[in-house]
Amino acid sequence: MFKQYYVYFITNKTSSILYVGVTSDLVRRIYEHQNKLIEGFTSKYNISKLVYFEVFSDPENAIAREKQIKNWNRAKKNALVEAQNAEWRDLSEDWA
Numbered sequence: 386m387f388k389q390y391y392v393y394f395i396t397n398k399t400s401s402i403l404y405v406g407v408t409s410d411l412v413r414r415i416y417e418h419q420n421k422l423i424e425g426f427t428s429k430y431n432i433s434k435l436v437y438f439e440v441f442s443d444p445e446n447a448i449a450r451e452k453q454i455k456n457w458n459r460a461k462k463n464a465l466v467e468a469q470n471a472e473w474r475d476l477s478e479d480w481a
Contacts, residue, residue, distance in 0.1 A: 390447035392454065394437040394466055397430060400473050403462055404432050407451040411438060415477045435477040437466045 391411040395404050395418055404427055408414040415435050421428040441447040454462065466473065 387442075390441040390444050392439045392441070392447055392451045393435060394462065395427065395432050396434050396436050396473070397432050398434065400434075400436070402430050402432055403459065405451055405454050405462070407444075407447050409444070411435075412477075412480060419477070434473075434475045436470050436473050436475070438476070 388409060390407065390409050391414075392405065392407050393411060393414070395406070395415070396402060406414065415433075417423050418427050419433040421433075427433070439447075439450065441450065454465070457465075470476065
């Protein structure tokens, strides 16, 4: 079976906080964030709106990309989101 890996950005309602993560199951992981099933940064700051993701075929590339993006400044991260999602809409709403 072909497995995919995802680097994703989630934010809060006002898009003032941005979280970058990596997962092999994007739908499940976003559900966990939205329902605060895992304690930590995202549940503390109410971060649950998916605004960007990239797909990879292997975990090493996904992890390397996540690390690369985490070192970027906020303006560069914002530009990446806005290139594909200028309105910062919640992409997980497409799954409903």
